[in-house]
Amino acid sequence: xxxxxxxxxxxxxxxxxxxxxxxxxxxxxxxxxxxxxxxxxxxxxxxxxxxxxxxxxxxxxxxxxxxxxxxxxxxxxxxxxxxxxxxxxxxxxxxxxxxxxxxxxxxxxxxxxxxxxxxxxxxxxxxxxxxxxxxxxxxxxxxxxxxxxxxxxxxxxxxxxxxxxxxxxxxxxxxxxxxxxxxxxxxxxxxxxxxxxxxxxxxxxxxxxxxxxxxxxxxxxxxxxxxxxxxxxxxxxxxxxxxxxxxxxxxxxxxxxxxxxxxxxxxxxxxxxxxxxxxxxxxxxxxxxxxxxxxxxxxxxxxxxxxxxxxxxxxxxxxxxxxxxxxxxxxxxxxx
Numbered sequence: 001x002x003x004x005x006x007x008x009x010x011x012x013x014x015x016x017x018x019x020x021x022x023x024x025x026x027x028x029x030x031x032x033x034x035x036x037x038x039x040x041x042x043x044x045x046x047x048x049x050x051x052x053x054x055x056x057x058x059x060x061x062x063x064x065x066x067x068x069x070x071x072x073x074x075x076x077x078x079x080x081x082x083x084x085x086x087x088x089x090x091x092x093x094x095x096x097x098x099x100x101x102x103x104x105x106x107x108x109x110x111x112x113x114x115x116x117x118x119x120x121x122x123x124x125x126x127x128x129x130x131x132x133x134x135x136x137x138x139x140x141x142x143x144x145x146x147x148x149x150x151x152x153x154x155x156x157x158x159x160x161x162x163x164x165x166x167x168x169x170x171x172x173x174x175x176x177x178x179x180x181x182x183x184x185x186x187x188x189x190x191x192x193x194x195x196x197x198x199x200x201x202x203x204x205x206x207x208x209x210x211x212x213x214x215x216x217x218x219x220x221x222x223x224x225x226x227x228x229x230x231x232x233x234x235x236x237x238x239x240x241x242x243x244x245x246x247x248x249x250x251x252x253x254x255x256x257x258x259x260x261x262x263x264x265x266x267x268x269x270x271x272x273x274x275x276x277x278x279x280x281x282x283x284x285x286x287x288x289x290x291x292x293x294x295x296x297x298x299x300x301x302x303x304x305x306x307x308x309x310x311x312x313x314x315x316x317x318x319x320x321x322x323x324x325x326x327x328x329x330x331x332x333x334x335x336x
């Protein structure tokens with residue numbers, strides 16, 4: 001009888017401890033969410049929305065902590081401005097590349113300029129170190145990653161050829177590229193073609209970003225900040241060709257964004273990828289980590305509070321001809 005009573009007391013204590021631990025954990029999550037809201041200036045319309053976002057935040061936090069505690073990956077996840085969104089919501093709002101239906105991989109590479117892959121290249125290369133890259137931008141809830149990717153490539157070649165680093169206008173492409181669909185998606189080659197057709201692109205200062213498609217404002221009074229004459233497609237599914245291209249200038253690339261991109265914090269990303277080609281970024285370098293992991297350095301446009309100050313390192317030479325998350329399949333660059 002004494003044993004039975006002791007056993008029951010132990011069970012009750014264990015249940016009480018578990019409940020108390022759960023309560024403490026949930027209280028901790030609420031506190032973390034409130035701190036996160038203050039840090040990122042997040043507000044909600046009502047208590048229903050607050051509760052919904054808190055639950056999503058908790059699920060994302062649980063996943064991040066479980067992933068990092070496993071400690072068996074070359075990258076880590078973390079909280080950022082997007083931590084109260086589901087992966088479906090995030091991908092729907094913050095990506096946006098649309099590959100034209102008539103464009104095949106063979107056609108993409110048909111007009112490409114072939115590089116000599118036997119040419120010596122540095123082990124590590126970063127265009128930021130040469131002042132060729134503007135500050136990290138933020139596309140916001142507009143699916144115009146294609147415009148940011150194209151603009152970053154034009155900013156890069158303009159600096160290389162003229163010596164002038166000017167932040168250029170994504171909004172001009174958003175408003176004036178008739179082959180793309182504004183916040184509904186677009187393609188970098190079409191953006192380059194639009195710049196050629198409008199005889200150049202304005203500066204961001206003269207034509208600022210509004211995060212929504214508006215009426216095209218190009219007119220005779222607007223000052224052109226940069227011009228390009230053509231654009232070239234990097235041979236598809238060839239990381240060595242892409243490597244040579246990146247040593248020449250920043251390159252626009254398509255990439256398959258999966259759910260873990262949302263919470264990427266640091267390291268060389270070797271994780272899961274998403275639906276083929278839903279996002280566009282800019283390859284601005286490459287390198288090898290101290291422990292021998294090869295990577296691509298990409299500039300994103302999700303703000304400086306995402307990833308490594310707005311940048312991401314993606315695994316290079318993973319054995320797939322397309323590259324990690326398809327990074328070598330749809331790459332192109334403007335020429336002057």
